Amino acid sequence: MMNLGELRLRSRIIGLAQEPAAKVALAGVATVVVAPIILPLLKPALKAGLKTGVVLFEKTKAAIAETGEMIADIAAEARAEALAEARVPLGLTASAPGSEVTPALNATSPEEEHRLV
Secondary structure (H helix, E strand, O other): OOOHHHHHHHHHHHHHHOOHHHHHHHHHHHHHHHHHHHHHHHHHHHHHHHHHHHHHHHHHHHHHHHHHHHHHHHHHHHHHHHHHHHHHHHOEEEOOOOOOEEEOOOOOOHHHHHHHO
8 A cells, every 4th residue: 555655756756757857867877877887897898899990090091101102103103204205206205204315216316426427
């Protein structure tokens, strides 16, 4: 048999459970109470997850740096080829990107010009 005090308490609890602010407060209190119990149990899993994240971050950073270097190399090669192509109409060719410019096939060398004279 319930007395009048117990009925009032029960109706108050039911009324608080229906209010959104009370639900938030209850969740906060439950978190404060449960966190010290659960965190030590979850620490190894959290540590492993963070370790994996750090490793992935470092690998991604290295891959991005390597990609940047490759793009810089490709741009340098393209620039060298463009300069070589620009010199061809002047009678000069480049045998390879970054190499010295040599006379074109139809141009004569100074030794050949000396023999012709």
